[in-house]
Amino acid sequence: MGNCTSLQPLQFRRLALFLSLAFKAAVLIQQWYRRYVARLEMRRRCTWRIFQSIEYACEQDQIKLHNFFSYLMDHFTPSSSKERDFISRMFISGESFKEAELEKYCDYESMEVPDSYTGPRLSFPLLPDHATALLEAFKQKQQLHARYVLNLLHETRKHLKQLPNISHVSTCYSEEVTVCGDLHGQLDDLFFIFYKNGLPSPSKSYVFNGDFVDRGKQSLEILIILFTFLLIYPKEVHLNRGNHEDHMVNLRYGFAKEVMQKYKVHGKKILKMIQNVFCWLPLATLIDQKVLIIHGGISDTTDLDMLQKIQRNKVGWSFPSGSGRRCRSKSSGAASWWTASRSQRSPPIPILDILWSDPMPQEGCRVNTVRGGGCYFGPDVTDKILEKYNLQFLIRSHECKHEGYEFCHNRKVLTIFSASNYYEIGSNRGAYVKLGPDLVPHFVQYQASKTAHTLTMTQRISRVEESAFRALREKLFAHTSALISAFKAYDKDNTGKISLSSWAMAVESVLHLGLPWRMLRPQLVRSTVDGMLEYKSWLDDLAMEQRSQEHIQSSLLEVIYRNRSNLETIFRIIDRDHSGLISFEEFRQTWKLFSTHMNIELTDDGIDDLVRSIDFNKDGNIDFNEFLEAFRLVKQSQVCLQMQSREREGRYL
């Protein structure tokens, strides 16, 4: 345009015209951009819904399993001594040892630590140096010797036993209190928290609000670190029990497996000790008598005075079973061995409520059918409790939140969740909250994954989305037969095609996940003709993705996929010594039990076929770890590699 500061009229008109065009162009671009952002947001929320609904559906499965066991206990009369032994193993294994027996069984003093061991050596009473050594060792991926693990657990148990059910913290002794939520075995998150916030010390109090273990791969390291700090700074470090600090839950969600893999010889002892230590964890923490911290939530019957008095260690297993009703004593027809194993099966309801409840926006208090234990509590329930005990607000965890924390009930309930990238890298931030004497919460959020930082928002959402849809497709595959029936119902003329609308309705009627199927459709159904879907070929495509072995019939595969977690849990219960082996006969019995519960029609021949095709070695033992791994969802190539290497070894799978 030149250097002049004034314009000729013609130049001015051309400039004005140009600018108005440019503005119009800008508006167009903005329209498009805003639409793009809105779609991203929709995708992010849908992805979140998928993960949550699958997570809760899984928890419901566990509940069904427990209901089944409860039913068995109430109604089943074993017909042979073999059957009796088989069934009793399931229930006795859930019991805790008597204290004296436990000490003897988990004795560590005779365990020798070889000179070649280069990991940290603990001596008691513990000192801050021990903690630093442990942190450093775990950063280097070293493992603590089993002797020290057991020693630590013994000392932890001794300490926890003298603590009340509700811990008290005061902000006048240590200026700030830091509260952390679920960690779920994600050691990197704990490292980050310590890095950013500092280690526990006389001037730095911490409250860890449960769910230290399961799902993540370093649950044991987290426990060791937390227990160490607990013993070094007993006044400053406080632990609350979460619903995952429970043996039955650990069998299903990975902690038991992690321990057995890391400690092949002493893992069983370690697990038994931990089971006992979990029972002794306090249930709640009070800060300045004003802020109540519990893992799950409350109910309209929560009574802190009663909670204080409960014998918290008497809870055999704290997993809910159906309505969480108390154990009824059965008078008729029960053999004596039967009644012995039924004591304390159902935990007191107040504990269930504390560990499993979730807040809801509506008023009132109703049974938490999603989790199967505890309840949904409304803002009125919160208000009542706050008023009754003169509290300012509640802090709880238990639910994953996208930003790591979330307020509800008019900022009177705070959810804090410290496991970042919980569902997948980029899925959510973790957070911790700091409270000073003014009890005003200050939050620190993070995402402890280098990868997450280098991704753009779009990439992050895409990645998490991929993961969610993979899980969803697996679920769909696992219900192939039911889906076919549902689709056929909409295809009366047997054309092989149904409308997309019918597809959405059929899928929801089978999966019951409450997902927005029409929103998700583009990611699940790639090709349609005239808005109609050829459902048989769609299901075949799904199956192709999932199939890991050609020679197992697909219907069986479907059954196993659908019930994988239940199957695994039952197996692990049968395998009392956590050796990974059960006898062939037990395998058949387990399968029979399992199929009765799951309403699967599988003949004896079917089971034999299954075994033959897997070709277990003929020593009468089944390495069910390998059996389960074979059917676990792994990438095609990995499974092929495994199979190839085993064939070379002369064994199948």
Place this chain on the structure above:
Amino acid sequence: MASRKDGAVAEIEKKIIEAFEVFDHECNKTVDVREIGSIVRSLGCFPTEAELHELLAKVEEEEPTGYINLEKFLPVMTKVLLDRSYQPIPEDVLLHAFEVSLKRIFIKTKCLFCLSGEPFTEEEMEDMLSTALDPETNTVRYRDYISMMIVDET
């Protein structure tokens, strides 16, 4: 014929309800008024901010509460989808738009976007630039950017 049309309307309504429910945190058939833009756009529409305000005026309560009810939203949105209002911009028009504004003055277009009739917020501007800008040359490879935005369409 009539029943097919009703079927189409029913299907559209189901789609709208689904999209609405994704943003309905309290499960009480209301969404925050600030999310309406996201909902409308994720249903395939390209309203300008002005058009969005017009729509809001139709679905808000007499006394604005900050929440929009599904009851009011559903019929209005159904009509929008049936009438195909707020149509998408064809790719070549978008390309041309970029060329007009970018060729001459893109980096200074920051002004343009903020001075235009429907200004970008600071946040939107940062977001957009961070994805669109090629850090090495400090320019926008707008063809790639457009392809990325358009690929997202189904």
